[in-house]
Amino acid sequence: xxxxxxxMLHASFLLIxxxxxxxxxxxxxxxxxxxxxxxxPQISPAxxxxxxxxxxxxxxxxxxxxRWVKSLFSGEWGYSFAYNCPVKNLLLLRARNTLLLTAIxxxxxxxxxxxxxxxxxxxxGRWEDRFTQAGTVFLLSTPELVxxxxxxxxxxxxxxxxxxxxxxxxxEELTFKSKLIDLLKHLMAPATxxxxxxxxxxxxxxxxxxxxxxxxxxxxxxxxxxxxxxxLLFRFALPAAANPLTSLLGFSVAGLLSGSLLVEVISGWxxxxxxxxxxxxxxxxxxxVGAVMASTVxxxxxxxxxxxxxxxxxxxxxxx
Amino acid sequence: MATDLTTRRSEPPIISAAGxxxxxxxxxxxxxxxxxxxxxxxxxxxxxxxxxTVLAGESGCGKSSLAKCLAAAEKPDSGSIWxxxxxxxxxxxxxxxxxxxxxxxxxxxxxxxxxxxxTAAEIIAEPxxxxxxxxxxxxxxxxxxxxxxxxxxASAANRHPLEFSGGQRQRxxxxxxxxxxxxxxILDESLSGLxxxxxxxxxxxxxxxxxxxxxxxxxxxxDLSLVGQIADFVAVMHQGSMVxxxxxxxxxxxxxxxxxxxLLAAVRIIESTYHAAQAGAGR
Amino acid sequence: xxASSTSSCAPALLSMRELTVKYGPLGEGLPALCNVTVEFRSxxxxxxxxESGSGxxxxxxxxxxxxxxxxxxxxSLRFHDRELLRLRERDWKQVRGAKIAMIFQEPGLxxxxxxxxxxxxxxxxxxxxxxxxxxxxxxxxxxxxxxxxPQVDRVFKSYPHQLSGGELSRTAIVQALACEPELLIADxxxxxxDVTRRAEILxxxxxxxxxxxxxxxxxxxxxxxxxxxAHRIVVFYRGRVIQDGLTQQVFRQPAHPFTKGLxxxxxxxISGKMNPDxxxxxxxxxxxxxxxxxNYGN
Numbered sequence: 001x002x003x004x005x006x007x008m009l010h011a012s013f014l015l016i017x018x019x020x021x022x023x024x025x026x027x028x029x030x031x032x033x034x035x036x037x038x039x040x041p042q043i044s045p046a047x048x049x050x051x052x053x054x055x056x057x058x059x060x061x062x063x064x065x066x067r068w069v070k071s072l073f074s075g076e077w078g079y080s081f082a083y084n085c086p087v088k089n090l091l092l093l094r095a096r097n098t099l100l101l102t103a104i105x106x107x108x109x110x111x112x113x114x115x116x117x118x119x120x121x122x123x124x125g126r127w128e129d130r131f132t133q134a135g136t137v138f139l140l141s142t143p144e145l146v147x148x149x150x151x152x153x154x155x156x157x158x159x160x161x162x163x164x165x166x167x168x169x170x171x172e173e174l175t176f177k178s179k180l181i182d183l184l185k186h187l188m189a190p191a192t193x194x195x196x197x198x199x200x201x202x203x204x205x206x207x208x209x210x211x212x213x214x215x216x217x218x219x220x221x222x223x224x225x226x227x228x229x230x231x232l233l234f235r236f237a238l239p240a241a242a243n244p245l246t247s248l249l250g251f252s253v254a255g256l257l258s259g260s261l262l263v264e265v266i267s268g269w270x271x272x273x274x275x276x277x278x279x280x281x282x283x284x285x286x287x288x289v290g291a292v293m294a295s296t297v298x299x300x301x302x303x304x305x306x307x308x309x310x311x312x313x314x315x316x317x318x319x320x
Numbered sequence: 321m322a323t324d325l326t327t328r329r330s331e332p333p334i335i336s337a338a339g340x341x342x343x344x345x346x347x348x349x350x351x352x353x354x355x356x357x358x359x360x361x362x363x364x365x366x367x368x369x370x371x372x373t374v375l376a377g378e379s380g381c382g383k384s385s386l387a388k389c390l391a392a393a394e395k396p397d398s399g400s401i402w403x404x405x406x407x408x409x410x411x412x413x414x415x416x417x418x419x420x421x422x423x424x425x426x427x428x429x430x431x432x433x434x435x436x437x438x439t440a441a442e443i444i445a446e447p448x449x450x451x452x453x454x455x456x457x458x459x460x461x462x463x464x465x466x467x468x469x470x471x472x473x474a475s476a477a478n479r480h481p482l483e484f485s486g487g488q489r490q491r492x493x494x495x496x497x498x499x500x501x502x503x504x505x506i507l508d509e510s511l512s513g514l515x516x517x518x519x520x521x522x523x524x525x526x527x528x529x530x531x532x533x534x535x536x537x538x539x540x541x542x543d544l545s546l547v548g549q550i551a552d553f554v555a556v557m558h559q560g561s562m563v564x565x566x567x568x569x570x571x572x573x574x575x576x577x578x579x580x581x582x583l584l585a586a587v588r589i590i591e592s593t594y595h596a597a598q599a600g601a602g603r
Numbered sequence: 604x605x606a607s608s609t610s611s612c613a614p615a616l617l618s619m620r621e622l623t624v625k626y627g628p629l630g631e632g633l634p635a636l637c638n639v640t641v642e643f644r645s646x647x648x649x650x651x652x653x654e655s656g657s658g659x660x661x662x663x664x665x666x667x668x669x670x671x672x673x674x675x676x677x678x679s680l681r682f683h684d685r686e687l688l689r690l691r692e693r694d695w696k697q698v699r700g701a702k703i704a705m706i707f708q709e710p711g712l713x714x715x716x717x718x719x720x721x722x723x724x725x726x727x728x729x730x731x732x733x734x735x736x737x738x739x740x741x742x743x744x745x746x747x748x749x750x751x752x753p754q755v756d757r758v759f760k761s762y763p764h765q766l767s768g769g770e771l772s773r774t775a776i777v778q779a780l781a782c783e784p785e786l787l788i789a790d791x792x793x794x795x796x797d798v799t800r801r802a803e804i805l806x807x808x809x810x811x812x813x814x815x816x817x818x819x820x821x822x823x824x825x826x827x828x829x830x831x832x833a834h835r836i837v838v839f840y841r842g843r844v845i846q847d848g849l850t851q852q853v854f855r856q857p858a859h860p861f862t863k864g865l866x867x868x869x870x871x872x873i874s875g876k877m878n879p880d881x882x883x884x885x886x887x888x889x890x891x892x893x894x895x896x897x898n899y900g901n
Contacts, residue, residue: 053808077652086840107825134817216712217707217709217712217713218712218713218714218715221705221707221713221714222715222726223669223699224667224669224699224705224707225699225700225702225704225705225727225730225778225779226695226696226697226698226699226700226701226727226731226782227700227726227727227730227732228696228730231726231729231730235718235726236715236718236726239715239718240715240716240717242717314717315716315717315762316716316717316762316764317765319762319765378797378799378800379768379797438849440793485655486655513794513795515654515655515824516654516824516825516826516865516868516886517654517861517864517865517868517886518654520868520883520884520885520886521885521886523883524885525880525881533777542797542798542799543797544798545797545798545827545869545870546868546870546883547871549870549883550882551881575713582799583798583799586798586799586801586802587798587870589802590802590827590828590830590869590870591827591870593827593830593831594826594827594830594831594854594869596830596831596849597830597850597854598830598851598855598866600852
């Protein structure tokens, strides 16, 4: 397990570096959380100064960093000025919401991308392939923002789905089954946008990888042995094409926390995205650092997952 | 004209290796296990000047590893290699660079060894460019000269390697190897994978080149049926060790080691079956 | 047309008449195969002697219906009186592997690199029989034992890159013979092997021919391999048949300068006598005056 140990070591260095950078950049930007209060004539400057020293913002940067690291070990992960609670509670809740959305969207993307990619690769050059290619180009070039807004427009017009948020107002009163349906209804719009945004890239990669594999001599040899088309595509070609797709899967995992920020903000999904935007604008420093660190952890996990998957999927890497 | 074999043998060999050892270590990912493969075990080897030596043995016996050490593409773990009186293993980068033009190598996979984006003339000119030998115009004309010499039409100078057939690609690789006027040319299984008639053509070409430029040739092959008919010396390797060396006539009429006998038997069975079939033995 | 084949009592298994294959949208350029008329009989080992560009691979592909879609094929190709050229894809699936099977030149490349070798052979059996999974695996193990592989379990579980060249060749033979085809096409099956291994593989072919009676079409560029192995030889040159006869006949009376030149390369001086002028006999150069002439001898 020397490999994993090494990766863990690299990961810890990376995390430390990211946290220091994040802290430094936040501190370099002018202003702090309490500056907003200064504009309010009802709060005296003395109160503001007292609050500042209470929260330790007037301390030098290394001291603040040290206190933040200490709070990591004590389980608080910093303190949110705006919400007046430890960052951990906020982060866990919001991250859970985000993961719910992105996990389902990523799963759907992959489940759709693989058959579509395989099928278009086997029908290369024919109209099904060209049509799908045109579709992927269109989706790739449309910004996520535009897709989200278009979908939102349609929802508002037709009232088919809730226009935003994660749960209805009367969520607590519903039965378990209704709760599930309510959640799914709210989830459908942002998830659709996420799927539409990530599907074309996956389809193109699956298709490209499959096309390369379909030209290999062993596919022709398998045909010569009388192996049927479906078996040829899914049992022979797809596993051989999986190699470059594992790094894509790693990216998908890496982006689980960070890839949905825009969509969450537009559709009002109470995830990490809106929290991060809000905290950045409020100068709620510890929340920002906490959210960035959480994303970084996922990125690291994602890349390790990609490497491990390659080992599992490709026997040549495993046993050569 | 080629001088007599015995007089050539009495001269100092162009290259000689003593006590070569080389081990390759392969490590599996995610595990502490490592495999050590000993490619060369205490190999002593000599090549007579201006001769055609064939290095034979089955796959995995270490022939390519020996070739790479002789061509200074890899360093042996221990042992010494003497080329024209200079010890190769002790040289540093600069000194080695000045000697490299004299030992050139042609490998088996011609398609892989030639840059598919270069034209034929650029491929041949590349080594000279790297060694900064001539200017641009001189490079191109020299490239065309070399192409004519190996039997490729100069009009093909602007074609890309994949537009040539397998045999033509090997000729191109040989032309590139000749660009720096080496004294020792090593061909590592360059003929396997080619048709018989192409192999014959290229072997005849090599013989012509040898006479014209007094080249020393080292051919590595597992198949003695064609090469064995024209080689001067043969060296047989088996599982990393050099088991037999000597002039072809002596080794073929009196093979000592079991593996040499095996290699020769493989050729002779075919030879005798063929002649029996030709004589109508099946009638 | 040159020397005709001698009559044989064995029935014709696969016969082609005036088979012509052309590439290119308008069929321009030299055809890959031109008016090929050959018969393969059951139980017979036929050697196809030709170099690259002679059309031998096109021939093999045509016999399995694997020519690219832009190839234009005319003529007739009959297997047991069934016209193969107009066969639909789903009928081809029943022929390929089960009636006509092929062994490719590089066995390592002819197998999927990410699937275990045993599973790949089992897939071929699954495509043509309705045996259960256990029965299939058992059959594969038996077949691997029959070809003389010493460590059947290890080979079964291995991936192609973990096997040596000789083991891969044997596995490729097993894969082709798994469904007991009537005709086996071996396209340069020994080319990537060491000389010391070639005789063993030729033995395996002989065994298969004797035991199951399957006809073998052995494509090679080396005439020496066909000695003592093939009953008949068909010589191909630039897409045409230039000679077709019993092995001894072809060896003793080569009709075309190409064949003569090729046969002259077979070693006769490894016994210690050096070739006096130290040059190999030159086989016909395609640019020479003889290159376009196909009719020789009688």
